[in-house]
Amino acid sequence: MNLPACAATLSLIAGAACADVTDVKIGYALAENSHYGAGAHAWADATEAATDGRYEFVEFPSSALGGERDVLEGLQLGTVEATIVSSGVLSNFVPEVGVFDVPFLFRDFDHARAVLDGPIGQDMLATFEDQGLVALAWGEQGFRHITNNRQAINTPEDLAGLKLRTMENPVHIEAFQTLGAAPTPMAWPEVISALQQGTIDGQENPLSVIVSAKLNEVQTYLTLSGHVYAPNILFVSSIFWDGLDDADKEAFRAGAVEGGLAMRAFVDAAETNGVEAMTAAGMQINALTAEQKDAIKTALAPAYADYAVTFGPELLQQIADVQ
């Protein structure tokens, strides 16, 4: 964790420089050596450089400020300045953003990144303004995969009754209910102990999370299902934002874009090395074939009908059409 600049400075020169440095508290779910840490460091470095050190990010990794919902509420209250959060709880603030949680919506990384970097993704960021949140840039976790302690997943039937932790996300919950699993929404800070105690059988997250959180220590099977893309967003509090001048706003915005790019680079590396690392760590890994994924999509038909009503068939088609 970074020490606030003032704390370091005070021990040397009795505080004269402190008034010039504003601390920016940033909370996130995973450890500093995760994609979240990579994003936060890059955001901090770029912003601090562009503002000649007038702002200093103070990091609270590993859910030290609570679950993702708690941290977003902290931003709304102005007790926390910045965060990077997954799409997990975002639908509770802006329901429309849930469209990106629709299973198998994105063909691959290039498709997802083109949508988020294009007008659809950028317009979506702007919708958070009414919630006391300034969404500055998209970051990334990767495509989510299923881990569990019961069996390898090959077919929808293999999911029957599986107590699977999901994020507190209505789109994900409906998908796993439709597939016959027993989705158990839970904030991330409770997940590892719930897996250890066996109150849930499994969870789903991208390789970046599976590796960073060492899920191999509590899970046996990893099924590379890639069932949904997982973006995240770099936010600052509106209360903090409204106190910035235009040049500093631009520094934070440009820094957040750097943070998002650093997360994508971390995810690219996790996609390349993660399976090997988890195999070496003893996980039993299977990858779904295109036919097996098609069987899951077919089983999801009733959920897709609901998603079309919720998000509109036009938006779903516009996303599919992005090249």
Ligand code: PAF
């Ligand atoms: O599963 C989740 O809740 C999220 O993917 C996580 C691990 C908190 C990262 O944002």
